[in-house]
Amino acid sequence: MAAGTRARSTAGPTGQWKATGSRLALLPLRLFLGVTFVYAAFDKLSDTHYLAGAGDAASFYAQTKAAKGSSPIGWALGPALDAPTFFGLLIAFGELAVGLGTLFGLWGRIAALGGALLSATLWLTVSFHTTPYYLGNDLAYLMAWTPLLLAGTPVLSVDGYLAARAERDRGRGLAEDAVRRRALLDGGIAAVALGGAGLLSGSLTATLGRDENAAPATAAGTPGATSPVPQEQNGGPSVPAAQVPVGGSATVKDPASGDAVYIVQPAAGQYAGLSSVCTHSGCAVNPPKDGQLYCPCHGSKFDAATGAVITGPAVKPLPKYTVTKNGDQLRLGPQQKS
Numbered sequence: 001m002a003a004g005t006r007a008r009s010t011a012g013p014t015g016q017w018k019a020t021g022s023r024l025a026l027l028p029l030r031l032f033l034g035v036t037f038v039y040a041a042f043d044k045l046s047d048t049h050y051l052a053g054a055g056d057a058a059s060f061y062a063q064t065k066a067a068k069g070s071s072p073i074g075w076a077l078g079p080a081l082d083a084p085t086f087f088g089l090l091i092a093f094g095e096l097a098v099g100l101g102t103l104f105g106l107w108g109r110i111a112a113l114g115g116a117l118l119s120a121t122l123w124l125t126v127s128f129h130t131t132p133y134y135l136g137n138d139l140a141y142l143m144a145w146t147p148l149l150l151a152g153t154p155v156l157s158v159d160g161y162l163a164a165r166a167e168r169d170r171g172r173g174l175a176e177d178a179v180r181r182r183a184l185l186d187g188g189i190a191a192v193a194l195g196g197a198g199l200l201s202g203s204l205t206a207t208l209g210r211d212e213n214a215a216p217a218t219a220a221g222t223p224g225a226t227s228p229v230p231q232e233q234n235g236g237p238s239v240p241a242a243q244v245p246v247g248g249s250a251t252v253k254d255p256a257s258g259d260a261v262y263i264v265q266p267a268a269g270q271y272a273g274l275s276s277v278c279t280h281s282g283c284a285v286n287p288p289k290d291g292q293l294y295c296p297c298h299g300s301k302f303d304a305a306t307g308a309v310i311t312g313p314a315v316k317p318l319p320k321y322t323v324t325k326n327g328d329q330l331r332l333g334p335q336q337k338s
């Protein structure tokens, strides 16, 4: 008898810990995905470049256009190029809805399905050709959504609360139809409330949160471009030197490849051309800021003077071009051999 009691008391706390651990096992992943998707949504909505359109090399339009040629679903990206503002907002608000639904555990499987679809879309368009494959974060996100898609969000969540209440309703003899209707109705009310809060905060961020003074990442020669149109004389395109301040840039187009190139002046009187095409997976890097060019796709950073990689996942420097100054004009020369 005493031995049996001792055995139970040893197994009790351990068993409880194990049971609690199993119950909460998906909570860290859920918090991470929820916070990340909310953050990603606000990051897009507050980014001046994101909805800037065809004239901005860092815009949703430019990134989609760059992906169209190499993506295995490039054939399906036409509508996104025809209505980039709509699709850009759809992705940003989709991420917000997915993030909030995941954080609050409201209709968790639907939120996880949305997250998986968004991650699959980004993988097939942005990071499909990343080598080796494990450096492409969208594939990792797609895999991370799978456990939540299978298990839902039953713990510390609105779903959990509604399920427990449904059990109580059944216990007091309420008909199954009525139990389901009540859960669906209250879940719908919670979704409308949460969706409304997300829509309001997202819209306010998109309207008020953008830095309107940010330098446009303009791609000269692209429809709607706002940068000075380069003059092509004696070969390469040129821009007035006055339009390239120290630490800033102007954008021209490489006549050979058609890629946008930043003409930069990292120090007074020092000029160079740096390709805007990220060497990691082909996204357009942002124009120089604080001595660096940042790639919004996976976070690579490049030195604004040399194009060298500061932070990966990119491993190769940005291709460099010679730039010559003739009077008050800066002319782009050929790409330098690496």
Ligand code: FES
Pocket: 278, 279, 280, 281, 282, 283, 295, 296, 297, 298, 299, 300, 312, 313, 314
């Ligand atoms: S495309 Fe991946 S970091 Fe630039």
